Amino acid sequence: MSSPDRRLVLLGALALGACGFTPVYGPAGQGGLLLNAVALPEPENRNEYDFNMRFEERMGRGTGPYALTRALRVNETGLGSLSDGQTTRYQLTGRAQYVLTLAGGSEPLISGHTDAFTGYSAAGSSVSQQASSRDAHSRLMVLLADQVIDRLLIDADQLPR
Template sequence: MWSYNRRILLVSALALAGCGFTPAYGPQGSGSALLGAIALEEPADRNEYILNRRLEERLGRATTPRYSLKTVLTTGENALGSTSTGSNNRSNLDAKVSYDLIDQTTGQSVHSHAVSSFVGYSTSGSNVSTFASQRDAMERLMTILADQIVDQLTLIEPDQLP
């Protein structure tokens, strides 16, 4: 049984190699070309700090940056479920990040895109627990958005990077 699975894995790997597939973090992949090469903007608030922190966790801190990443973050909140007394017991946080990857030598945009997502949290507890839930939800949301940005950046074809 095990040898059968290994054969499938080997055939799959050979098929991918034959079609020009290169791993994103392999020697010729765009992911490895961006590791430690992107300078981030100074965060203006806690949300931008969490976004940048996650981006640095995934991409590494830029020691000699070739690119800079400009981000524009917008957030919103929607009340959802309500009780018979009219108070809300659930809220959604939504956010969108528009970003632009800029080549620092030429100052030109290499890649720009936008990502968005949402998360929910409970507002049915005390003020302290509601605040803690909201803060935790915002941190989860910034992590999701940062991961989406990194995923989009690793999809850039290596020959499109200067």
């Protein structure tokens, strides 16, 4: 096996530094402002609970200066079917619209939306179908929460210090 040439690694690091790359959690990065600083609204359903759980898992439970409002939408579409018309596969498409504000404020600091999809098999017993559906919804909320977090971290340089 060949090991990478150290010169290439050093040149790569210099190129990243020259283009203005700043690690989001580094000393000059703004991402640290969001850790344990974003309050979420209380969940009203299972999807919102799963979204909040993943968001707090990555960003911490926020009690700080920011508040995130989010609207989650999920559509379910049957994809595969048997000759008798029974659907065997479903696709879930989801959208998360989000707005980050100062807690108690209404002026948007960062806003946007993100989309994701997943699917599940509906073959088997009704219990396994319900478990597959619940798991797919949970996976979709994890995807959406991760994408919202990534977008917030990318746009964190817009936040006031």
